[in-house]
Amino acid sequence: MLKHNASSAIVAVSDIDRARAFYSDVLGLDLVEGDETVMVFATGPTHLVVYTSDEAGTNRANAVVWDAGGDIEGIVAELAARGVRFERYELEGAEYRDGIHHAGEMKMAWFKDPDGNILHINQMPAG
Template structure:
């Protein structure tokens, strides 16, 4: 039933000013609107996320959200140039020169935002073969 509707991510922030600066200056996002003490950022395909204030930011040990991308390695290089620091997880799979892990039909990389939230870039390699 819910598969017919868009889904949006919530991104928690302990310090809204710091988090907004990270997403705008380092990740390159543009705020669509400010609402209810938070900020909405829009993405491709009509999707969006809501960056909101909470003392619980950075407490999850799993990814908060991921971007479905076409060139993980190229984006790693561009984001590193803007100051984004990528995580180096000990995981099975082949590691690219840029640091992405290829396994299970996908190439992936992870970084933490200014609040300690884990974010991911995922490239579906099976889609490229279709």
């Protein structure tokens, strides 16, 4: 029923101005539309919807995942230079270095937005 319909990730935040600065200035996303309660950012062929909510930051699982497109090291380095702090998780079979979890050819990085929403960058093995 929905397999041909577009979808968007959606993230709840407590402060729309702080979120605008983080998602625009730190992550480099282009704001497509927005007001004082909801913003829509372009991210590849999809959109990220950011909205104000009293429940902001209560999700303890991945809220958004981006495909690194083969350049996770460059993306992580640029985000780190912009002040992003990366999470370190103990994952069986994974080694952590320079903000990135390496599990064989798979590479993953996690960080949080100002409300604590967990954001994820993923690089799958080529092939």
